[in-house]
Amino acid sequence: MSALITPELVALDADLGSDKGSVVRRLAELVAGAGRATTGDSLHADAMAREAKAATGLPGGIAIPHCRSSAVTQASLAFARLSPKVDFGAPDGPADLAFLIAAPEHGDADHLTLLTALARALVRPEFVASLRAASSSEEIVALVQDVVSPAPAAAAPAAAGGGATASTAAPAAAAPAATAAGTSSRTVIAVSACPTGIAHTYMAADKLTAAAKEMGVELHVETQGSSGSTPLDPSVISRADAVIFAVDVGVKDRERFAGKPLVQSGTKRAMNEPEVMIREALAAADDPNGRRVPGTAGAGGEAPAGDGGKPSLGGEVRRWLLTGVSYMIPFVAAGGLLIALGFLFGGYQIVNSDPSTDGLSYAQNWALNNTFFDLPSVSGVEGLTDGFLGYLGAVCTVLGQAAFGFLVPALAGYIAYAIADRPGIVPGFVVGAVSLTVGAGFLGGVVGGILAGFAARWISGWKLPAGVRGLQPVVIIPLLATLISSGLMVIVLGRPLAAALTGLGNFLTGLAGTEAILLGIILGLMMCFDLGGPVNKAAYVFATTGLAGAATTGGAPLVIMATVMAAGMVPPLAMAMSTAIRPKLYTPAERDNGKAAWLLGLSFISEGAIPFAAADPLRVIPSMMVGGATTGAIVAASGVELRAPHGGIFVFFAMSNAVLFLIAVLIGAVVGAVAVTIAKSIGRPKADDVPEDAVDLQHAHTPTHAPAAPAGAAAAQQAS
Incomplete structure (x- = not known):
């Protein structure tokens, strides 16, 4: 496997610009100039897209912009010792050491393991001091190779031991911390994850591990990163006093931790305040009314991943609504396109009432009362297609109408799901169906979904006797949350919302000119x-x-x-x-x-x-x-x-x-x-x-004139 860093990828005491965009661009040009990326522009855009999600500045004057990019052809590290320092968003000021970690979009596990080894080394003060004291590019390369060499990486599984630990990429986090003299042993488990799974994931794990060791707390970390993860042993989860989610993305298989006292924040807070998070986790374990991981055994909702603090009301409402809409859209696409195909094959009148039946449409009559071999034909009905195409149009129409019937229930159900997790699905779907029954339409779906979600979350938090606790998720929550939300929709909210929807429809129908x-x-x-x-x-x-x-x-x-x-x-x-x-x-x-x-x-x-x-x-x-x-x-x-x-x-x-x-x-x-x-x-x-070729940054003293591309391009491209 080729080296991750070479002297050509090192710039010592160089002036790379006054902002992080310029620094990242120059480092990306180094990678491209060394033939390790197809274009510096694309690598720069991808790195800045990752930067837009969360700043990569770390305490102690370090910055680790990083990304996985389709432009990268060979996993690489570009390093710059900056003069002057540049702000990368660290809480204690600008950085003088910057590593650009560039991984291929579909990089192999070996390279990802080596990249994460570097990220973990950056939490060691002696390694950082060596980088500042190095006098040549070759010395920097030797220092980095020492921490990312295959031998230490291969030893990780042995250090993990026993399968009851965190990740093979997190050996330090795997072993229980030594218990301080005179301190009763407490056990905390943690999950760390960041969007790219290269740097913050493992640095957060190491910071928490080091802090736990000093505090005499037994800590087990599961790192959900790009180089893979080994799930925590169920027995470790079972005996843990509390759980820490240090994540910038969702937690995989979160239901494993249901009912555990929870502290959640972003990876940066875990790196900056690991002791504080561990103390908060222990306090949550002692608080019978504290926040719990949602699920059968506990209550509470899951806050979105971030850098700590309570999310704003506007952000939460946006998350609820977008969750509902995102789950609803497949019903829209499937149902709407099937109905459109029904019109294409059978004619637009196929949904009209068939006078020869008792309340059925032509589509329902043809599809439900005939088979493929009957090839029904209808004579004397203008606008309808007979024969096989008519039958096919009828089938598509019936299927599409069935799918369309789930639009509002799905909207309401998944709004409630976003608020209360699984307990909200049943009351949400029911109140969505009820809103259709009372004529409240999608307005009722939105309002009813919110009501159902809060009702389910409230009931999930009840402290019930052990004998009936098993009935809480399957009987008590669905029954009571449905009764509360749907009852309010029928008794109080249905008519006003229906009137508002009717008024809006009449207004739109009257628009002209x-x-x-x-x-x-x-x-x-x-x-x-x-x-x-x-x-x-x-x-x-x-x-x-x-x-x-x-x-x-x-x-x-x-x-x-x-x-x-x-x-x-x-x-x-x-x-x-x-x-x-x-x-x-x-x-x-x-x-x-x-x-x-x-x-x-x-x-x-x-x-x-x-x-x-x-x-x-x-x-x-x-x-x-x-x-x-x-x-x-x-x-x-x-x-x-x-x-x-x-x-x-x-x-x-x-x-x-x-x-x-x-x-x-x-x-x-x-x-x-x-x-x-x-x-x-x-x-x-x-x-x-903008120059495509890399420049010799070791002798550069003026920033490039090429402006930094704004952040977000690569992430948005993936989203499309």
Whole structure:
């Protein structure tokens, strides 16, 4: 296996710029110049995307920007001893030692293990002092190779011992800490995890381990990192007094810790305040009313991963709603597209009532009372397809309507799930179904889901006698939480919410002329504001929940659906046009994203523009909003109707005027492309002006003139 670091990847006492973006860019150029990455720009963008999630500055003047990147062809470490120091977000000030840890996107386990070995060495004061005292690049390389050499890494499993420990990559955390004289032994377990699983994961584990040893506390850590993890032994979990979640991402298999007293924060707090977190965990173990890991044996909700502190109310509400919407959308896509196919094969009148039956639609009559071999035919009914295609259309329609029936229950159920975890699912689904029964629609689903979630979480916290505690998750919580939330929906909230929904529908149905244009502009702005975020999803849910009931009758809901889809197609297409028109304004990676954005835009995947928006939000997002508003106004004013909730141009058969729809999308995309091209041409150097080749940073004394690409591009690209 080739060396992770060579003298060419070291810069000593170099002035690499005044901000972390410049430092990361120069280090990325070193990696690319050594032939270990295809382009420094892409590696820089990926590293800054990771930096945007959580600062990589550590106490003691250290910074470890790191990422996994598709641009990296060979796992590498680039090191700089900075003069002057640069702020990387550490609590005690700027850093003079910076390591760029660059791992391939699909790196092998051996390289990842070596990279994490370096991260763990950085918590040792003697190693850091040696880096500051080194007089040559070769000395730096030797120091680093000593801590990441294969021999110590291979010894990790032996140190772990017994299988009742944390991770093979965390030997120090595996062994129980020595109990201080005169101190009663307490046992704490911990899980550490960060988004890339390379550095913070293991450094947090080591900091907690060292602090526990000094405090005489037995600590076992499970590191959920890129080099793999060995789950904690169930017997260790069982006898632990408390659990610490030092995570920036979700905890895998969290139900293993259900009922344990819990302290949760981000990995950075575990590195900065390990003693404080351990003391908090011990205090939580002694507090009968303290927070517990949600599950059968305990109560409480799980806070989102972060750097500590209580999340804001706005952030929590956003998380609840986006969770509900994200679980609801597959029902929308499956149900809506099946109904659209039903219309294509059977005709739009297939959902109308069949007079020869007792209340069944043509689709229900054909699908339920015939088989594949009957090939039913209907004569004298205008607009219906007979024979096999008619039967196929009937089957698709029945299936789609069944899937559509879960929209509001799924929305409410998973909002409740986001609040109360599994105990919230049953009452959430029920109150969603009840909201449909009383006519409250998606408004009832949102309100009812929140009620169900809080009711379930409250009941989960009851301290019941041991004899009935086993009934709590399977009987008591579903029964009482459903009674509370659905009862309130029927008795108190149903009629007001139904009236509000009816009023909103009547208002939209009455829109015409300039008012319809205003509606189109608003929906277009919402669809392009955050490209798949909560504002975008709010407009989309508003459109799709009104689609089912208006599938054949037409009117405002179908116009709204067309407006939302058309506006959502604009951002990727606009960015694709801009990269084709003025490629010199974009990096090579962005040009590649532009090629993919053509298909994403045509398919109504707004997230195709996220890489561009994340890298340059102040220029991209307003430009996209202008384009989306233009398209929205044209579609709404012209009254184009759409009977499918997704698919872009591929559901042209479900549009009342596909040609006008496409013209509106094209006009908006052109407007957006022109706007973003002009915006990017003002006050910003061309991407081709940024040097692709690495420079000799050991003799550099002035910062590069190439500006640092804003953070977030790579993460957004993966999200698309």
